[in-house]
Amino acid sequence: MSNRTGQLHVVATPIGNLGDVSARACEILASVDHIAAEDTRHSRQLLQRLGIQGALVSLHEHNEMDRIERILSWLEAGASVALVSDAGTPLISDPGYRLVRAVHAAGYPVLTVPGPSSVIAALSIAGLPTDRFFYEGFLPARAGPRRRRLEALAGCAHTLVFLEAGRRVVATLEAMKAVFGGAREAAICRELTKRFETTRTDSLSALLEWVQADSDQVRGEFVLVVGPSSQAPLSTTAALPASDELVHMLRQEGLGAKSTARVVARLTGESINSVYRRAAGQGSETHG
Structure with missing residues (x-):
C-alpha cells in the first residue's frame, strides 16, 4: 500500500x-x-x-x-x-x-x-445577456423530440446555450425559428479558437438565411446562443429604477421615511435599516 x-x-x-x-x-x-x-x-x-x-x-x-x-x-x-x-x-x-x-x-x-470551455467562450463573445444563462447542450437529433424540447424552453427568461454539429445546424435553426419566432435574437459561434472562427449575432431568421446562403457556414462545430424570451416575465428588480432613485421618488411624493424604507426594502431585497438611513436624509417624515 x-x-x-x-x-x-x-x-x-x-x-x-x-x-x-x-x-x-x-x-x-x-x-x-x-x-x-x-x-x-x-x-x-x-x-x-x-x-x-x-x-x-x-x-x-x-x-x-x-x-x-x-x-x-x-x-x-x-x-x-x-x-x-x-x-x-x-x-x-x-x-x-x-x-x-x-x-x-x-x-x-x-x-x-x-x-x-466552448460554452463560456461563446457566451463571452455573443453579445447577448450573460447574467443568467441556461445550458442545454445538444438537442435531440430527431425532429419531433427536438421541437418538443425547444417548446419547453421557449419562455425561458435566461439566455440559452446549445451545442450543435454542422450537419444539423440548418435543421436546428429552422426548428428554433419555428418555435421561438424569427425575430428572436441569437448568435452563431462556429469553430471557436480555430482558423475559421466565426461569430455572428442577428435574428434567427437572418442567421438561418445566412447559413443557407453560404455552405462554408455549415462546417465545423457550433455553439448556438439564443437570447432571453421577450415574453418571459421580468424579475421585479429588473423593471425597477435603482433603489436610491426609488427612495427619492417616494419621498418626493410625500411618503415618510419609515414607509419608504418598507416599500423599497420589499421591492429590492435591501435591509429596511439601510434604506431608512437614506430615506431619513431626504426630508422630514410626514407619514408613518
Missing part, C-alpha cells in the same frame, strides 16, 4: 488552438500516473504535440461504469489520475460525471485544472 494519497485531476484541454493549454495542465498531464481519456487516439496526438508521455486508458459513455472500479483501485494504491475529454472542460456534455461522483463517494480528492 502506497503512502501517497490518490487524487483525480479533472483537466481542461484546448478546444482548438493549442496555445490555450495552460502550464498547469501540462504539468499535471506530465506528472500523473494515468490519464483517462474520452478518445485515446485523439488525446495521444495532443500529448505528443505537448511533448508528454502519458499512460492512457479510455473512458467514454459506453465504458465509464466499467472503468470506475479500475480507477478507484489506482487511487487506493496512491496513484494520481487525470481525466480529459476530446476538447475543453470534461463533463460538459462529455462523460465523467459518474467517475467524479464515485471518487468523491470513495473519499479521494477531486481537483480541478480549469481552462478552455
Whole structure:
C-alpha cells in the first residue's frame, strides 16, 4: 500500500488552438500516473504535440461504469489520475460525471485544472445577456423530440446555450425559428479558437438565411446562443429604477421615511435599516 494519497485531476484541454493549454495542465498531464481519456487516439496526438508521455486508458459513455472500479483501485494504491475529454472542460456534455461522483463517494480528492470551455467562450463573445444563462447542450437529433424540447424552453427568461454539429445546424435553426419566432435574437459561434472562427449575432431568421446562403457556414462545430424570451416575465428588480432613485421618488411624493424604507426594502431585497438611513436624509417624515 502506497503512502501517497490518490487524487483525480479533472483537466481542461484546448478546444482548438493549442496555445490555450495552460502550464498547469501540462504539468499535471506530465506528472500523473494515468490519464483517462474520452478518445485515446485523439488525446495521444495532443500529448505528443505537448511533448508528454502519458499512460492512457479510455473512458467514454459506453465504458465509464466499467472503468470506475479500475480507477478507484489506482487511487487506493496512491496513484494520481487525470481525466480529459476530446476538447475543453470534461463533463460538459462529455462523460465523467459518474467517475467524479464515485471518487468523491470513495473519499479521494477531486481537483480541478480549469481552462478552455466552448460554452463560456461563446457566451463571452455573443453579445447577448450573460447574467443568467441556461445550458442545454445538444438537442435531440430527431425532429419531433427536438421541437418538443425547444417548446419547453421557449419562455425561458435566461439566455440559452446549445451545442450543435454542422450537419444539423440548418435543421436546428429552422426548428428554433419555428418555435421561438424569427425575430428572436441569437448568435452563431462556429469553430471557436480555430482558423475559421466565426461569430455572428442577428435574428434567427437572418442567421438561418445566412447559413443557407453560404455552405462554408455549415462546417465545423457550433455553439448556438439564443437570447432571453421577450415574453418571459421580468424579475421585479429588473423593471425597477435603482433603489436610491426609488427612495427619492417616494419621498418626493410625500411618503415618510419609515414607509419608504418598507416599500423599497420589499421591492429590492435591501435591509429596511439601510434604506431608512437614506430615506431619513431626504426630508422630514410626514407619514408613518
